[in-house]
Amino acid sequence: MLEISGVTQIFGGVTALDAVSFSVSKGDITGVIGPNGAGKTTLFNIITGIYHQTAGKVLLEGKDVTGFPPERLARLAMVRTFQNIELFGGMTVLENVMVGMHTKSSSGLLACALKMPWSISEERRIRKGAMKWLEFSGISDLADHPAGGIPFGKGRLLEIARALAALPRIILMDEPAAGLNSQETLGLAQLIKRIRDLDITVVLVEHDMELVMDICDRIVVLNLGSKLAEGTPREIQESPEVIAAYLGDDD
Numbered sequence: 001m002l003e004i005s006g007v008t009q010i011f012g013g014v015t016a017l018d019a020v021s022f023s024v025s026k027g028d029i030t031g032v033i034g035p036n037g038a039g040k041t042t043l044f045n046i047i048t049g050i051y052h053q054t055a056g057k058v059l060l061e062g063k064d065v066t067g068f069p070p071e072r073l074a075r076l077a078m079v080r081t082f083q084n085i086e087l088f089g090g091m092t093v094l095e096n097v098m099v100g101m102h103t104k105s106s107s108g109l110l111a112c113a114l115k116m117p118w119s120i121s122e123e124r125r126i127r128k129g130a131m132k133w134l135e136f137s138g139i140s141d142l143a144d145h146p147a148g149g150i151p152f153g154k155g156r157l158l159e160i161a162r163a164l165a166a167l168p169r170i171i172l173m174d175e176p177a178a179g180l181n182s183q184e185t186l187g188l189a190q191l192i193k194r195i196r197d198l199d200i201t202v203v204l205v206e207h208d209m210e211l212v213m214d215i216c217d218r219i220v221v222l223n224l225g226s227k228l229a230e231g232t233p234r235e236i237q238e239s240p241e242v243i244a245a246y247l248g249d250d251d
Contacts, residue, residue, distance in 0.1 A: 001026040001170055001201045002047070002078075007056035009042055009225075016042045018225045019056070024170075024218075029192060029202045031212040033236075034222035035245070040205040041083060043222070044174050048080045049073050060170070077169040081176060083205075085155045089148025093139065093158055096147045097130035100165030130165055137161040137191060153184040160191065170201040177208045189215050213237065221245075 002024040009017040017039045024030045032040050045051040047058050049070045057066045060078055068076070079100075088096050134140040137157045142150055147158060156176060163171055176192075177185045185208060192215055196202055206212050212219060213233045221229040221236060223245045229236060236242055 001028075001061060002203065003057075003059040003062075004043070004047065005057045005059065007043065007046055007058070008054045009039070009046060009051065010054045016225050017046070017053070020222070020225075020227050021056075022220050022227060022230055024201060024203055026201055027196065027199060028217040029196050029204070029215050031216035031219040032203065032205045032222065033207070033209070033212060033219060034228070037224075038222040039225040040222055041174055044080065044172055044205060048078070048172060074166050074168075077167065078172070079163040079166050079168040079170075080172040081156075081159045081163055081174060083174040083178060085152070085159055087147045087155055087158060087162075089146065091147055092143065093145050093147050093150060094127070094130055094134065094143040096158055097133055097162045097165045098126050100133075100162035101126045101129055102166075133161040133165045134158075136164065136194070138187070153180050156180060156184075156188070157191070160195075164195070164200075168200060170203065171195065173202065173204040173206075175205055175207065177206055177211050185211055 004023070005021050007017055007020045008015070020039070020043060032043065034040055042051065046053045049068050049072070052067055057064055059065065060073070060076060063076070065073060065076065088099065091099070131140065131143065134143055137160055139154050139157050139161065142154060147155070150158065160173070160176070177188055180188060189211055192202055192204070216233055219231065219233055219236045220227060221242050228245055229239050229242050231239070
Protein backbone atom coordinates (compact mmCIF):
# COMPACT_ATOMS: atom_id res chain seq x y z
CA MET A 1 0.00 0.00 0.00
CA LEU A 2 2.79 2.41 0.96
CA GLU A 3 6.52 2.17 0.39
CA ILE A 4 9.16 4.41 1.92
CA SER A 5 12.46 4.07 0.07
CA GLY A 6 15.72 5.58 1.33
CA VAL A 7 14.07 8.71 2.75
CA THR A 8 16.64 11.17 4.04
CA GLN A 9 15.96 14.61 5.50
CA ILE A 10 18.71 17.07 6.37
CA PHE A 11 17.92 20.37 8.10
CA GLY A 12 21.02 22.55 7.84
CA GLY A 13 23.74 20.27 9.17
CA VAL A 14 21.39 18.01 11.11
CA THR A 15 20.27 14.68 9.65
CA ALA A 16 16.72 14.17 10.89
CA LEU A 17 16.18 11.01 8.81
CA ASP A 18 18.90 8.81 7.37
CA ALA A 19 17.92 6.49 4.47
CA VAL A 20 14.75 5.17 6.13
CA SER A 21 13.02 2.39 4.22
CA PHE A 22 10.00 0.21 5.02
CA SER A 23 6.70 -0.81 3.48
CA VAL A 24 3.12 -0.90 4.74
CA SER A 25 0.85 -3.74 3.65
CA LYS A 26 -2.71 -3.05 2.60
CA GLY A 27 -5.19 -3.54 5.43
CA ASP A 28 -2.57 -3.50 8.19
CA ILE A 29 -2.27 -1.24 11.21
CA THR A 30 1.39 -0.21 11.27
CA GLY A 31 2.93 1.62 14.21
CA VAL A 32 5.95 3.94 14.02
CA ILE A 33 7.60 4.35 17.41
CA GLY A 34 10.82 5.77 18.82
CA PRO A 35 12.19 8.21 21.39
CA ASN A 36 11.51 11.93 21.12
CA GLY A 37 13.59 13.36 18.29
CA ALA A 38 13.74 10.04 16.43
CA GLY A 39 12.23 11.61 13.30
CA LYS A 40 8.72 10.17 13.43
CA THR A 41 6.73 13.33 12.75
CA THR A 42 9.30 14.47 10.19
CA LEU A 43 8.74 11.19 8.37
CA PHE A 44 4.95 11.69 8.44
CA ASN A 45 5.37 15.25 7.13
CA ILE A 46 7.40 13.91 4.20
CA ILE A 47 4.96 11.10 3.40
CA THR A 48 2.02 13.53 3.41
CA GLY A 49 3.69 16.23 1.33
CA ILE A 50 4.27 18.88 4.01
CA TYR A 51 8.07 18.53 3.81
CA HIS A 52 10.14 17.81 0.72
CA GLN A 53 12.84 15.30 1.59
CA THR A 54 16.51 15.64 0.75
CA ALA A 55 16.55 12.19 -0.86
CA GLY A 56 14.45 9.07 -1.26
CA LYS A 57 11.00 8.21 -2.59
CA VAL A 58 7.46 7.70 -1.37
CA LEU A 59 5.28 5.29 -3.33
CA LEU A 60 1.52 4.93 -2.84
CA GLU A 61 0.11 1.72 -4.32
CA GLY A 62 3.16 1.57 -6.59
CA LYS A 63 2.80 5.18 -7.79
CA ASP A 64 5.65 7.60 -7.09
CA VAL A 65 4.02 10.41 -5.09
CA THR A 66 7.26 12.01 -3.90
CA GLY A 67 6.70 15.72 -3.38
CA PHE A 68 2.95 15.62 -4.04
CA PRO A 69 1.13 18.32 -1.99
CA PRO A 70 -1.37 17.21 0.69
CA GLU A 71 -4.45 18.12 -1.35
CA ARG A 72 -3.28 15.99 -4.29
CA LEU A 73 -2.56 13.08 -1.96
CA ALA A 74 -6.06 13.46 -0.49
CA ARG A 75 -7.49 13.00 -3.97
CA LEU A 76 -5.38 9.84 -4.20
CA ALA A 77 -7.04 8.67 -0.96
CA MET A 78 -4.20 9.28 1.52
CA VAL A 79 -5.04 11.54 4.48
CA ARG A 80 -3.65 12.29 7.94
CA THR A 81 -4.39 13.67 11.38
CA PHE A 82 -2.04 15.85 13.40
CA GLN A 83 -0.25 15.66 16.73
CA ASN A 84 -1.85 18.99 17.66
CA ILE A 85 -5.57 19.00 16.91
CA GLU A 86 -6.34 21.17 13.87
CA LEU A 87 -10.04 22.05 13.83
CA PHE A 88 -12.11 24.95 12.52
CA GLY A 89 -13.23 26.21 15.92
CA GLY A 90 -15.84 28.64 14.58
CA MET A 91 -17.62 25.93 12.61
CA THR A 92 -19.90 23.27 14.03
CA VAL A 93 -18.70 19.71 14.51
CA LEU A 94 -20.78 18.63 11.50
CA GLU A 95 -19.40 21.43 9.31
CA ASN A 96 -15.85 20.37 10.17
CA VAL A 97 -16.54 16.91 8.80
CA MET A 98 -18.24 18.37 5.73
CA VAL A 99 -15.00 20.21 4.98
CA GLY A 100 -13.31 16.83 4.86
CA MET A 101 -15.51 15.91 1.90
CA HIS A 102 -14.23 18.77 -0.28
CA THR A 103 -12.54 16.35 -2.69
CA LYS A 104 -15.98 14.87 -3.42
CA SER A 105 -17.57 18.24 -4.24
CA SER A 106 -17.97 19.53 -7.80
CA SER A 107 -20.08 22.68 -7.29
CA GLY A 108 -18.16 25.93 -7.75
CA LEU A 109 -18.40 29.16 -5.78
CA LEU A 110 -20.88 30.76 -8.19
CA ALA A 111 -23.23 27.75 -8.16
CA CYS A 112 -23.21 27.71 -4.36
CA ALA A 113 -23.75 31.47 -4.13
CA LEU A 114 -26.69 31.30 -6.53
CA LYS A 115 -28.04 28.19 -4.78
CA MET A 116 -28.34 26.24 -7.99
CA PRO A 117 -30.41 23.04 -7.68
CA TRP A 118 -27.45 20.71 -8.20
CA SER A 119 -25.39 22.52 -5.57
CA ILE A 120 -28.24 22.25 -3.05
CA SER A 121 -28.56 18.54 -3.81
CA GLU A 122 -24.82 18.09 -3.40
CA GLU A 123 -24.89 19.98 -0.09
CA ARG A 124 -27.54 17.59 1.23
CA ARG A 125 -25.48 14.59 0.12
CA ILE A 126 -22.35 15.94 1.79
CA ARG A 127 -24.23 16.73 5.01
CA LYS A 128 -25.67 13.22 5.10
CA GLY A 129 -22.25 11.66 4.46
CA ALA A 130 -20.62 13.79 7.16
CA MET A 131 -23.26 12.74 9.66
CA LYS A 132 -22.52 9.11 8.88
CA TRP A 133 -18.88 9.58 9.88
CA LEU A 134 -19.85 11.37 13.09
CA GLU A 135 -22.02 8.38 13.97
CA PHE A 136 -19.19 6.00 13.10
CA SER A 137 -16.84 7.92 15.41
CA GLY A 138 -19.38 8.08 18.23
CA ILE A 139 -19.85 11.86 18.38
CA SER A 140 -23.04 12.43 16.39
CA ASP A 141 -24.63 13.98 19.48
CA LEU A 142 -22.20 16.91 19.11
CA ALA A 143 -23.06 17.61 15.46
CA ASP A 144 -24.45 21.12 16.08
CA HIS A 145 -21.91 22.16 18.73
CA PRO A 146 -19.13 24.64 17.88
CA ALA A 147 -15.98 22.60 17.32
CA GLY A 148 -13.96 25.03 19.43
CA GLY A 149 -16.00 24.20 22.54
CA ILE A 150 -15.97 20.39 22.61
CA PRO A 151 -13.80 18.37 25.04
CA PHE A 152 -10.25 17.53 23.96
CA GLY A 153 -10.88 13.80 23.58
CA LYS A 154 -13.92 14.45 21.38
CA GLY A 155 -11.76 16.77 19.29
CA ARG A 156 -9.44 13.85 18.57
CA LEU A 157 -12.40 11.82 17.35
CA LEU A 158 -13.67 14.74 15.27
CA GLU A 159 -10.33 15.08 13.49
CA ILE A 160 -10.42 11.38 12.65
CA ALA A 161 -14.04 11.64 11.44
CA ARG A 162 -13.09 14.56 9.19
CA ALA A 163 -10.21 12.58 7.70
CA LEU A 164 -12.48 9.58 7.10
CA ALA A 165 -14.95 11.82 5.27
CA ALA A 166 -12.42 12.09 2.44
CA LEU A 167 -12.96 8.34 1.89
CA PRO A 168 -9.29 7.38 2.23
CA ARG A 169 -7.68 4.05 1.47
CA ILE A 170 -4.88 4.90 3.91
CA ILE A 171 -4.87 7.19 6.95
CA LEU A 172 -1.82 8.37 8.91
CA MET A 173 -2.37 9.37 12.53
CA ASP A 174 0.25 11.38 14.44
CA GLU A 175 -0.02 10.54 18.17
CA PRO A 176 -3.81 10.08 18.22
CA ALA A 177 -3.79 9.04 21.89
CA ALA A 178 -1.84 12.10 23.12
CA GLY A 179 -3.76 13.82 25.91
CA LEU A 180 -6.38 11.08 26.24
CA ASN A 181 -7.25 9.33 29.48
CA SER A 182 -7.26 5.53 29.76
CA GLN A 183 -10.96 5.16 28.92
CA GLU A 184 -10.65 7.45 25.88
CA THR A 185 -7.58 5.52 24.73
CA LEU A 186 -9.51 2.26 24.94
CA GLY A 187 -12.26 3.77 22.80
CA LEU A 188 -9.67 5.03 20.32
CA ALA A 189 -8.19 1.55 19.99
CA GLN A 190 -11.61 0.13 19.18
CA LEU A 191 -12.22 2.90 16.63
CA ILE A 192 -8.91 2.28 14.85
CA LYS A 193 -9.70 -1.42 14.59
CA ARG A 194 -13.10 -0.56 13.11
CA ILE A 195 -11.39 1.72 10.59
CA ARG A 196 -9.14 -1.17 9.57
CA ASP A 197 -12.26 -3.33 9.21
CA LEU A 198 -13.45 -0.86 6.55
CA ASP A 199 -10.39 -1.94 4.51
CA ILE A 200 -8.60 1.31 5.31
CA THR A 201 -4.87 0.93 5.96
CA VAL A 202 -3.69 2.71 9.13
CA VAL A 203 -0.23 4.04 9.99
CA LEU A 204 0.24 5.72 13.35
CA VAL A 205 2.99 7.42 15.30
CA GLU A 206 2.35 6.79 18.97
CA HIS A 207 4.06 6.86 22.38
CA ASP A 208 1.43 4.79 24.18
CA MET A 209 3.11 1.39 24.03
CA GLU A 210 0.10 -0.48 25.40
CA LEU A 211 -2.03 0.88 22.55
CA VAL A 212 0.63 0.14 19.92
CA MET A 213 1.19 -3.42 21.08
CA ASP A 214 -2.55 -4.06 21.27
CA ILE A 215 -3.66 -2.90 17.83
CA CYS A 216 -0.66 -2.96 15.46
CA ASP A 217 0.12 -5.76 13.01
CA ARG A 218 3.63 -4.41 12.34
CA ILE A 219 5.85 -1.90 14.11
CA VAL A 220 8.72 0.20 12.78
CA VAL A 221 11.18 1.60 15.33
CA LEU A 222 13.15 4.78 14.61
CA ASN A 223 16.10 5.97 16.65
CA LEU A 224 18.21 9.06 15.93
CA GLY A 225 16.74 9.30 12.44
CA SER A 226 17.48 5.73 11.39
CA LYS A 227 15.35 2.59 11.32
CA LEU A 228 16.39 0.51 14.31
CA ALA A 229 13.99 -2.42 13.95
CA GLU A 230 10.87 -3.66 12.21
CA GLY A 231 8.59 -6.58 13.02
CA THR A 232 5.55 -7.87 14.85
CA PRO A 233 4.70 -6.49 18.30
CA ARG A 234 6.22 -9.60 19.92
CA GLU A 235 9.44 -9.29 17.90
CA ILE A 236 9.75 -5.63 18.87
CA GLN A 237 9.09 -6.35 22.54
CA GLU A 238 11.83 -9.00 22.54
CA SER A 239 14.42 -7.01 20.54
CA PRO A 240 17.47 -6.19 22.71
CA GLU A 241 18.23 -3.14 20.53
CA VAL A 242 14.75 -1.73 21.02
CA ILE A 243 14.79 -2.44 24.75
CA ALA A 244 18.10 -0.62 25.09
CA ALA A 245 17.29 2.35 22.87
CA TYR A 246 13.61 2.93 23.53
CA LEU A 247 11.98 0.86 26.22
CA GLY A 248 14.92 1.20 28.61
CA ASP A 249 17.90 -0.92 29.63
CA ASP A 250 18.13 -2.41 33.11
CA ASP A 251 21.79 -1.48 33.19
